[in-house]
Amino acid sequence: MMTTKNQYKTFSIPTSLYPFYATSVLTKSEKPAYEIDISSLIPKDIKKDLKENDIKLDIPKTKVFIKFNKEKNLYEYIMVEPVIGRKTFNIYMNLLSVIERNLLSKSKHIELGKILMEIAEEDSEVFEDENMTTLSEPYKKAMYYVVRNLFGYNIITPLLFDTNLEDISINGINEPLYVYHKNYEYIPTNIILKRRIELFGMKIDGSKILDELVLRFTSLSNKTISIANPMIDGVLPAGDRVAATFRMEVSPKGSSLVIRRFPENPLTILDLINSNTLSPEVAAYLWYALDQRMPFMVIGLTGSGKTTLLGALLNLVKPSWKIITIEDIPEINIAQDNWIQLVARPVYGELGKEVSLMDLLKLSLRYRPDMIVVGEIRGEEAYVLFQAISTGHGGATTFHAYDSKSAIQRLLNEPLNIPREWIPTMNLIIDVRRMSLPSKNKVTLRRRIFAIDEVVSVDELRRTVSWDPKEDKHNIDYNSMVVLRRITAEIGIDFEQVKEELERRSEFLRLLASSKKLTSTKESYRLLKKYIIMYSGDPDVALKEARKLSK
Numbered sequence: 001m002m003t004t005k006n007q008y009k010t011f012s013i014p015t016s017l018y019p020f021y022a023t024s025v026l027t028k029s030e031k032p033a034y035e036i037d038i039s040s041l042i043p044k045d046i047k048k049d050l051k052e053n054d055i056k057l058d059i060p061k062t063k064v065f066i067k068f069n070k071e072k073n074l075y076e077y078i079m080v081e082p083v084i085g086r087k088t089f090n091i092y093m094n095l096l097s098v099i100e101r102n103l104l105s106k107s108k109h110i111e112l113g114k115i116l117m118e119i120a121e122e123d124s125e126v127f128e129d130e131n132m133t134t135l136s137e138p139y140k141k142a143m144y145y146v147v148r149n150l151f152g153y154n155i156i157t158p159l160l161f162d163t164n165l166e167d168i169s170i171n172g173i174n175e176p177l178y179v180y181h182k183n184y185e186y187i188p189t190n191i192i193l194k195r196r197i198e199l200f201g202m203k204i205d206g207s208k209i210l211d212e213l214v215l216r217f218t219s220l221s222n223k224t225i226s227i228a229n230p231m232i233d234g235v236l237p238a239g240d241r242v243a244a245t246f247r248m249e250v251s252p253k254g255s256s257l258v259i260r261r262f263p264e265n266p267l268t269i270l271d272l273i274n275s276n277t278l279s280p281e282v283a284a285y286l287w288y289a290l291d292q293r294m295p296f297m298v299i300g301l302t303g304s305g306k307t308t309l310l311g312a313l314l315n316l317v318k319p320s321w322k323i324i325t326i327e328d329i330p331e332i333n334i335a336q337d338n339w340i341q342l343v344a345r346p347v348y349g350e351l352g353k354e355v356s357l358m359d360l361l362k363l364s365l366r367y368r369p370d371m372i373v374v375g376e377i378r379g380e381e382a383y384v385l386f387q388a389i390s391t392g393h394g395g396a397t398t399f400h401a402y403d404s405k406s407a408i409q410r411l412l413n414e415p416l417n418i419p420r421e422w423i424p425t426m427n428l429i430i431d432v433r434r435m436s437l438p439s440k441n442k443v444t445l446r447r448r449i450f451a452i453d454e455v456v457s458v459d460e461l462r463r464t465v466s467w468d469p470k471e472d473k474h475n476i477d478y479n480s481m482v483v484l485r486r487i488t489a490e491i492g493i494d495f496e497q498v499k500e501e502l503e504r505r506s507e508f509l510r511l512l513a514s515s516k517k518l519t520s521t522k523e524s525y526r527l528l529k530k531y532i533i534m535y536s537g538d539p540d541v542a543l544k545e546a547r548k549l550s551k
């Protein structure tokens with residue numbers, strides 16, 4: 001073996017490369033809930049290099065167990081990475097130093113294939129087979145950490161690849177890291193950054209790993225964080241949101257970091273139908289109301305799915321419409337051609353001026369949009385949005401509120417001060433909620449449209465949709481659709497026709513929702529748009545096509 005026992009005691013490597021890993025006392029026979037593959041981190045040219053040398057890298061997968069902890073009465077997220085023994089550790093350290101040398105030479109990228117062949121000249125245990133194509137177990141394990149640390153984000157890398165997680169939250173040093181799991185809400189993990197971490201004599205302060213992660217994510221979001229300015233809120237290149245605090249300036253437990261994942265493929269109205277967030281009938285109603293330019297507002301508490309529903313509905317907008325979205329953080333992603341996306345920005349350096357939602361909203365009125373969408377109303381932009389709607393613009397937004405009554409109260413009062421007469425210009429209030437529902441002797445989280453109200457006047461709401469918790473289904477009341485009835489009557493459509501159209505649309509959506517192609521691929525939301533365009537051209541043809549789909 002080329003390495004001696006204590007060779008690395010004094011060897012220092014960058015914090016980001018420290019091979020800190022998560023393990024657990026689980027027995028080997030237990031089956032993980034699922035596994036995570038981080039190999040897509042490997043850059044293309046390195047993959048090419050490996051291929052040229054005929055080497056398969058298959059690094060191990062990270063295992064995830066979700067266990068109920070009876071004592072604490074909660075679920076725990078247990079991440080298990082390959083265990084590093086002395087041998088793997090030495091291999092890892094050696095790989096790093098050879099890689100470093102390779103980078104210092106003139107090579108453009110890490111010539112991993114060449115490096116492995118080179119090491120194999122001295123160490124007969126690099127490969128498992130004589131053809132030198134498959135790495136031996138210890139090398140696979142060591143490569144796992146090379147990939148994780150060199151191209152990823154140390155111990156949180158696998159979490160970033162777990163598509164079940166909506167966010168990842170590091171609350172400080174010596175605290176378990178929390179994840180927000182689709183089915184379990186916030187649950188603790190077995191990952192704890194301790195003050196003292198030690199691996200084979202190599203000691204590190206976990207807060208260094210944490211600070212380093214904060215610095216990296218901050219710079220990735222094009223911001224800076226420091227003792228002088230210890231707090232950031234930003235967006236990562238892939239659209240994920242990041243918020244962080246630095247060291248102990250404002251967070252006594254040390255740096256904190258929250259990464260909120262941006263869903264890769266936006267959930268479409270079909271996904272929401274399939275997960276029973278709403279029924280095809282309710283979706284048809286909202287789609288039709290949207291076509292009638294009825295302004296709407298999605299309300300609910302934090303994380304209830306407001307922005308998701310707003311985005312899904314916007315994807316149903318007529319192709320001929322011009323949409324402007326105005327947001328603090330770009331979240332809405334729609335397949336509309338005539339779409340202007342505006343994003344507010346904070347004060348920029350010393351000279352740059354702040355551009356607020358309000359500034360953008362005022363500007364957008366000059367762009368002659370068919371529909372103005374404000375991601376979320378919180379301050380003075382609420383007034384401008386209502387003003388725009390009350391002068392005949394189409395509009396939509398989300399608003400943080402428990403239910404429609406309290407939403408209206410908040411709109412009327414300080415600091416928003418929306419005039420009473422403007423309230424009914426927001427024709428629809430859609431109330432979304434996140435609830436725990438029992439299913440197969442375990443409780444899981446579900447998001448549901450809880451109610452939809454048509455706003456007749458500031459004191460008169462008509463409930464057109466209500467969710468029945470016993471049956472977990474949506475009841476729709478056509479008789480209460482007084483605002484829709486008034487609006488359609490004004491253009492000479494009688495309500496029987498409206499109902500027929502709603503039925504046709506719900507049939508159409510039901511068919512689309514049962515198609516695999518439209519619900520399970522990356523391109524689903526774009527494909528859905530094609531069908532919506534088809535429908536707006538000729539509903540009967542579109543319906544025929546939809547029937548073909550589901551066969």
Ligand SMILES: Nc1ncnc2c1ncn2[C@@H]1O[C@H](COP(=O)(O)OP(=O)(O)OP(=O)(O)O)[C@@H](O)[C@H]1O
Pocket residue numbers: 166261263267272275277300301302303304305306307308309376398447448
């Ligand atoms: N109907 C749904 N079914 C499954 N997952 C959903 C649903 N709606 C939203 N989600 C997921 O829940 C998370 C939060 O959703 P979203 O951002 O839409 O909530 P929000 O109410 O706008 O939150 P905030 O109050 O922070 O603005 C996202 O990760 C999203 O993918």
Ligand SMILES: [Mg+2]
Pocket residue numbers: 306307308376398
């Ligand atoms: Mg939101």
